[in-house]
Amino acid sequence: MKVLGINCSPRKGGNTEILIREVFRALEKEGIKTEFFQLGGKDVSGCIACMKCRKKEDGICHQKNEAINECIAKMLKADGIIIGSPVYHADLSADTKALIEVASYALRGSGSPLKHKVGAGVIAVRRAGAIHAFDSINHFFLINEMIIPGSSYWNIGIGREKGEVVKDEEGMNTMKVLGENMAWLLKKTAGKGKKKADEESVLSGLKSEKTDPAGVPVTKEEKNKKPKKKR
Numbered sequence: 001m002k003v004l005g006i007n008c009s010p011r012k013g014g015n016t017e018i019l020i021r022e023v024f025r026a027l028e029k030e031g032i033k034t035e036f037f038q039l040g041g042k043d044v045s046g047c048i049a050c051m052k053c054r055k056k057e058d059g060i061c062h063q064k065n066e067a068i069n070e071c072i073a074k075m076l077k078a079d080g081i082i083i084g085s086p087v088y089h090a091d092l093s094a095d096t097k098a099l100i101e102v103a104s105y106a107l108r109g110s111g112s113p114l115k116h117k118v119g120a121g122v123i124a125v126r127r128a129g130a131i132h133a134f135d136s137i138n139h140f141f142l143i144n145e146m147i148i149p150g151s152s153y154w155n156i157g158i159g160r161e162k163g164e165v166v167k168d169e170e171g172m173n174t175m176k177v178l179g180e181n182m183a184w185l186l187k188k189t190a191g192k193g194k195k196k197a198d199e200e201s202v203l204s205g206l207k208s209e210k211t212d213p214a215g216v217p218v219t220k221e222e223k224n225k226k227p228k229k230k231r
């Protein structure tokens, strides 16, 4: 069993990453594998409503969104998903929002392949806005028919400067308990009811995906188009 932790903070090694790794520690103690993915700071964009993912029903973003497509492929292979965000302006970071918009719209158009996976949001905050950001991540898990474990408090760690969150004893303990509860839930639900078929069909679409020189996925119609004869 594997849990993917996605860091949507552009500050590598910062408080969000520390919180995700604290959940990882508890998961690994329970024998669950972990994989860290740095999304924050990469070239990502939110949904532009082109509807190509819905027309093709392939769970892929057809804009230049390589990092998010890579993340989608990793989400499909994981049994559990942690999405970590810092609070920016009493809300999610823009990179977290881009991931949620794009992944949710693309995947829900291809049969809810995240169904029955376990999901947890993790928030780093200086002072205000954490509950709102936490709720927004949970909306992603809930509409994708995922299961959310609780902890001894809401999954929030307090700190401003890089590394400051380790001083928030209660926040760090919340991450430890979250990891333990996530492991418990993963073990209880292992191999039960997951929609493997949907997951595999999206993954095979991602593998066969062709991109143009700019890294933009090429649609089926574009692939089959015959080159125009030169006059």
Ligand SMILES: Cc1cc2nc3c(=O)[nH]c(=O)nc-3n(C[C@H](O)[C@H](O)[C@H](O)COP(=O)(O)O)c2cc1C
Binding pocket: 009, 010, 011, 013, 014, 015, 016, 017, 086, 087, 088, 089, 090, 091, 124, 125, 126, 127, 128, 129, 158, 159, 160, 161, 162, 163
């Ligand atoms: C652009 C920006 C906006 C922020 N807005 C808020 C805010 O509204 N409320 C708050 O409590 N902290 C805010 N912060 C502080 C961060 O949430 C805090 O420093 C957090 O620990 C950063 O996590 P990181 O180290 O993973 O990047 C903001 C930080 C930045 C850079």
